[in-house]
Amino acid sequence: MIKLTPIGGIGEIGMNMFAFEYGGHVMFIDCGVLFPPFQYLGVEAIVTDYETLLDKYKKIDAIFITHGHEDHIGGLPYLFQQDKPKVYATPYAAEVIKLRVNNVLGSKFKTDVTEVKYETPIKEGPFNIEYIQVDHSIPDASALFITIKGLRILYVTDFRFSGKNKSAFLSKIQEIKRKGEIDLLLSDSTNADNVDESISEQAVLENLDKYFSKAKGRIVTTLFSSNISRVNQLIVLCKKHGKSLFVAGTNLKAHIAIAKRLGYLENDKGCIKPDSELAHTAKSKTVFLCTGSQAERNSSIMKLSNGIHPQLKIENGDLIIFSSSRIPGNEKLIMEAINKLAERGAQIIYSDDVHCSGHANIDELRALIQEVKPRYFLPIHGEYLHLKSHVDIAVSEGVPRENCFIPKNGDHLTYEGKTFSYATTVEKPGRLYVDSMTRELIDSSILKERAICAERGLFSVVLVPSSKNSGKLFVRPRIFTKGVSQSLSMKGLISGIEKKIGEFIRQNNKHRKLNDMKDDIKQLVKREVRRRYDDKPDVAVLIVDSD
Ligand SMILES: [Zn+2]
Numbered sequence: 001m002i003k004l005t006p007i008g009g010i011g012e013i014g015m016n017m018f019a020f021e022y023g024g025h026v027m028f029i030d031c032g033v034l035f036p037p038f039q040y041l042g043v044e045a046i047v048t049d050y051e052t053l054l055d056k057y058k059k060i061d062a063i064f065i066t067h068g069h070e071d072h073i074g075g076l077p078y079l080f081q082q083d084k085p086k087v088y089a090t091p092y093a094a095e096v097i098k099l100r101v102n103n104v105l106g107s108k109f110k111t112d113v114t115e116v117k118y119e120t121p122i123k124e125g126p127f128n129i130e131y132i133q134v135d136h137s138i139p140d141a142s143a144l145f146i147t148i149k150g151l152r153i154l155y156v157t158d159f160r161f162s163g164k165n166k167s168a169f170l171s172k173i174q175e176i177k178r179k180g181e182i183d184l185l186l187s188d189s190t191n192a193d194n195v196d197e198s199i200s201e202q203a204v205l206e207n208l209d210k211y212f213s214k215a216k217g218r219i220v221t222t223l224f225s226s227n228i229s230r231v232n233q234l235i236v237l238c239k240k241h242g243k244s245l246f247v248a249g250t251n252l253k254a255h256i257a258i259a260k261r262l263g264y265l266e267n268d269k270g271c272i273k274p275d276s277e278l279a280h281t282a283k284s285k286t287v288f289l290c291t292g293s294q295a296e297r298n299s300s301i302m303k304l305s306n307g308i309h310p311q312l313k314i315e316n317g318d319l320i321i322f323s324s325s326r327i328p329g330n331e332k333l334i335m336e337a338i339n340k341l342a343e344r345g346a347q348i349i350y351s352d353d354v355h356c357s358g359h360a361n362i363d364e365l366r367a368l369i370q371e372v373k374p375r376y377f378l379p380i381h382g383e384y385l386h387l388k389s390h391v392d393i394a395v396s397e398g399v400p401r402e403n404c405f406i407p408k409n410g411d412h413l414t415y416e417g418k419t420f421s422y423a424t425t426v427e428k429p430g431r432l433y434v435d436s437m438t439r440e441l442i443d444s445s446i447l448k449e450r451a452i453c454a455e456r457g458l459f460s461v462v463l464v465p466s467s468k469n470s471g472k473l474f475v476r477p478r479i480f481t482k483g484v485s486q487s488l489s490m491k492g493l494i495s496g497i498e499k500k501i502g503e504f505i506r507q508n509n510k511h512r513k514l515n516d517m518k519d520d521i522k523q524l525v526k527r528e529v530r531r532r533y534d535d536k537p538d539v540a541v542l543i544v545d546s547d
């Protein structure tokens with residue numbers, strides 16, 4: 001029996017990971033993070049609870065990485081803290097993985113990634129994998145053709161079916177089909193419910209060219225760090241218009257260095273200039289490339305919008321181009337940044353004509369299904385609505401509805417006797433949160449505490465015992481608050497609670513130490529606040545020695 005289990009990436013955009021099991025062997029595809037929809041509660045990213053996952057899947061034969069985007073590789077450093085299974089990736093993804101692991105685990109951590117060559121099949125245990133190059137918004141993105149004991153699967157995550165790799169991908173599909181039918185297609189659902197036409201890379205270049213021709217002052221462009229094809233377009237335009245390109249931010253610089261090393265970067269012919277020349281370059285000749293297209297905290301765009309960027313101050317006459325799509329959920333933050341930049345005098349371009357999606361549109365999804373003609377279909381990489389719309393497309397292209405699945409993360413598909421069947425499970429993959437201060441993993445109980453503090457504030461009860469381990473107080477109890485209304489009625493409530501805590505301690509201190517009364521005092525405070533406001537804050541009880 002062959003078992004397929006999505007660990008993440010179903011019903012969400014992010015945390016992509018998929019398990020395949022056969023005869024005691026396991027392989028995974030991708031190991032990504034999910035970015036929280038808002039930058040809140042000090043959480044940088046959400047990852048799978050790998051410790052529990054590895055307890056379940058004892059022997060991992062290998063992890064196959066499709067491409068270097070964070071939602072496909074970002075979990076690897078946290079997995080590596082538990083175990084170091086064999087990881088396969090194409091050269092660009094391998095470099096990005098090393099960069100990511102260094103950022104999280106430090107440069108001393110040795111990352112082993114086996115680099116994959118297209119057209120060279122890989123065998124790990126019962127799994128045969130072939131990488132197929134596809135078009136996407138990062139170099140070296142791949143679909144995977146997987147065979148397991150006669151089961152033939154095409155796994156096509158993030159892809160376009162319209163770029164320069166399309167004809168080679170098409171020929172590959174034909175070659176696979178000449179040897180037998182494709183049992184299961186898994187395909188990218190990101191744009192499956194998006195009826196808008198997605199423009200081509202060439203149209204983006206032409207539109208950017210128009211803005212470059214019109215711009216009288218500086219041009220600031222923001223994009224995803226890994227979007228090397230867009231960087232290449234900007235290099236082409238800088239050369240054409242005789243402008244100098246300045247690159248801000250370590251991540252963007254790192255991606256450009258990787259692209260250059262691997263031969264993916266357009267020959268800039270000296271138009272990329274060192275930071276030191278920025279101050280001496282005429283405004284009409286300056287193009288400033290930076291991150292922050294999603295208004296990420298600490299990104300260059302946020303610093304520019306707040307007037308605290310060390311290299312550049314936005315002023316009248318600057319043109320700022322947001323050359324990337326807006327990830328759903330980030331729109332409000334992006335608009336806040338855009339408004340602040342406009343207030344500083346910049347003209348902002350954030351329309352759909354200066355970027356294009358890296359994901360297939362409905363026509364391309366339909367075309368892929370027409371070519372593959374799979375027996376079974378499983379939509380991946382999308383929220384529920386995307387997955388459902390993608391199934392509708394597959395059904396309209398002739399895949400029987402009963403052969404289409406939308407599992408939940410953790411559910412299984414089993415394959416036996418040429419047939420798939422579906423089994424739901426209560427045992428869902430666990431999740432942990434990457435703390436944005438320490439970069440360590442925290443669990444949901446800490447988030448719950450943060451949420452209560454953030455919403456209702458914190459009451460700290462400070463008790464000073466008359467001597468160590470005593471139940472008596474040296475001074476009366478005091479309450480200090482954080483994030484709590486300073487109204488007179490609140491002050492009155494607090495002094496009343498302080499008195500009640502004192503009475504409670506006096507009534508109990510003959511047989512109990514202060515330390516043993518902590519929980520009761522916490523409850524007392526919550527009860528008293530709730531009595532007045534119908535809500536309760538977080539409470540901490542601190543016992544401080546008087547000496
Ligand atoms: Zn991607």
Ligand SMILES: [Zn+2]
Nearest residue numbers: 069071072158
């Ligand atoms: Zn993705």
